[in-house]
Amino acid sequence: MLVTDIYASREKPGDFGFADLKKAMLENYQNVQFADTHADAAATLKTSLQPGDVVVTLSAGDANKIGIQALEEMKLATAAETLTILKDEPISKYSFAMCGGPANELVIVESTESLVSLIRARQAEQASFKVVGGLSNILFSDLGFDGLIIINRTHDLSFEKKGDLTRIEVSSGMKLDAFVHACADQILTGMEWAARIPGTVGGAIYGNAGAYGGEIAKVLQSVKLLNSDGEIVTLTADEMGFGYRSSQLKRGEFGGTILSGTFELATGDEHLIHEKMEEIEEKRKKFNFKGNGSLGSVFRNPEGDYAGRLITACGYRGRRIGNVQVLDQHGNIFITYPGVKSSEFAALIQEVREAVKQQFGIDLTTEIEILSD
Ligand SMILES: Cc1cc2nc3c(=O)[nH]c(=O)nc-3n(C[C@H](O)[C@H](O)[C@H](O)COP(=O)(O)OP(=O)(O)OC[C@H]3O[C@@H](n4cnc5c(N)ncnc54)[C@H](O)[C@@H]3O)c2cc1C
Structure with a gap:
């Protein structure tokens, strides 16, 4: 008793x-x-x-x-308890850029319960960890990561009709493209712009992903966040402090792990939704990586200009260092080839920045996140 x-x-x-x-x-x-x-x-x-x-x-x-x-x-x-933690696992195996040294520990998590409990345990031990999604926007060092990398593959999805709108709650580890297609299947409009963007919903919220006039901030209602104290809190989209490809989380103004996002979308025209998605998918196909790697746009666009235009004007399209190269068709996208080293990626970033600084006096900052040693 x-x-x-x-x-x-x-x-x-x-x-x-x-x-x-x-x-x-x-x-x-x-x-x-x-x-x-x-x-x-x-x-x-x-x-x-x-x-x-x-x-x-x-x-x-x-x-x-x-x-x-x-x-x-x-x-x-x-x-x-049921999770398998891999030791000295090469990050390059999971990275979209195909580089990054070994993580002391790496685990793939498929349920929100496991994610929450694992993070709380690490927080209690004050042990180092990093939650990632598709690793399509982050460059890890060749020395790897001293701690636990948690690859988030949680994938719950629910739809609730509310008058003219549908409220959707999606786990942060779901692939963004899968989410886009699930919305289209329900004839909901508003996410078409994100078709074929790699990575997860969590990564997209973290960096306020956007393309072709759309962005996360325009469709997201709220976020469930496991904060640095291990509490689950709900933040409105306003409280996430979104800016151009950024959020308060990305700017380091507060910490935490996004567990899920709630979106609100309107019912659209089935034909138009699919037409728009196909148009966007077609545009993306022109950057054909042919099984090689990339992290998408490397630099943020400076105010009133485009990083790609500046890099092109410096004559850097096609410039290659080791196994990384500025794409022939776009100055702001680097392509990586098998065997690439993060140090080569970083060296090309540095070279491009110096060239743009010298020619235009503009300091480019990276859109991708770089975890260096
Ligand atoms: C070919 C290509 C095209 C791309 N096109 C676009 C584009 O058009 N528009 C665009 O905006 N981006 C684009 N990207 C960049 C990238 O795909 C997106 O930014 C994507 O949303 C990143 O998600 P991710 O899961 O891969 O994040 P990751 O790379 O895994 O992580 C990025 C950051 O987010 C953090 N993070 C990830 N998940 C969580 C979470 N659940 N909670 C808290 N923090 C988290 C990580 O810790 C890390 O700091 C492109 C990338 C590639 C390779």
């Missing part, structure tokens, strides 16, 4: 309290435990329950929530 604190009903406060109850119960029962708070009670249950046990909660108040809380926590704990 587990007894929690009590509250006054008809008694006057001070007449009879938890201390009196504890004393009376200890005099009459042997198998009794006490918990001052509901969280303590849930923690006690979590450690003492065995498979097949039944929990019955008796309460005139809200102590019935204790069983539910304990169950949630137990689900989280078991979810993390």
Whole structure:
């Protein structure tokens, strides 16, 4: 028997309290435990329950929530236990750029419960970790990563019709392109611009991905975030502080892991939705990487100009260092070939920046994230 604190009903406060109850119960029962708070009670249950046990909660108040809380926590704990953590795993195997040295540890996570529980465990140990999605916008060093890389492949998706609009909740690890196609299948319009953008919904929210006039900030309603204190909070799109290819999260103004995004889309015309997506997919096909790697646009466009135009004007299209090259058709996209090193990618970035600085006096900043040693 587990007894929690009590509250006054008809008694006057001070007449009879938890201390009196504890004393009376200890005099009459042997198998009794006490918990001052509901969280303590849930923690006690979590450690003492065995498979097949039944929990019955008796309460005139809200102590019935204790069983539910304990169950949630137990689900989280078991979810993390079943994960396979790989040691010294080459990041290049997972990177869109095909480079990056070994991660001390790497794990692929498919459920939100596992993701939450794993991150909370790392936070509690103050151990280093990095959550990534498709690794299509991040360059890891050739020295690898000193900590745990969590590859997020959570993939829940739900649609709820609300009048003329449909509310969609999507897990952050779902592929962005799969999300775009799922919306089109439901004849919802607003995500067509993102067709064929690699990576995950989480990565797209983090960097406010955009293309062909659309961007995440225009369609996202809210985000479920596991914050740096291990709490799950809901932030509105405004609270994410989106800017051009950025968010407060990307700018490091607060930390956390995006667990899911809620979008609101209107029903559209099926034919027009597919026509628009095909048009965009056709445009993207002209950058044919033929099985080679890339991280998309390397630099942010400076105010009122295009990084691609500046790089082209410097004569850098086609410039190659080792196994990385500025694409022949676009100055702001680098293509990587098998065996590429992150240091070669970084060297080409540096060279291009210097050329643009020298010719135009403009300091290009990168759109991709660089995790250097
Ligand atoms: C060929 C090609 C074309 C591209 N075209 C476009 C384009 O048109 N428009 C555009 O905007 N981008 C484009 N990109 C860039 C990239 O695909 C997108 O920015 C994508 O949204 C990144 O998602 P990701 O899952 O790969 O992120 P990753 O590269 O895995 O991670 C990028 C950053 O996001 C963080 N992150 C990822 N998931 C989470 C999460 N759940 N919670 C918190 N942080 C997280 C990571 O820690 C990392 O800092 C292109 C890339 C390529 C290779």
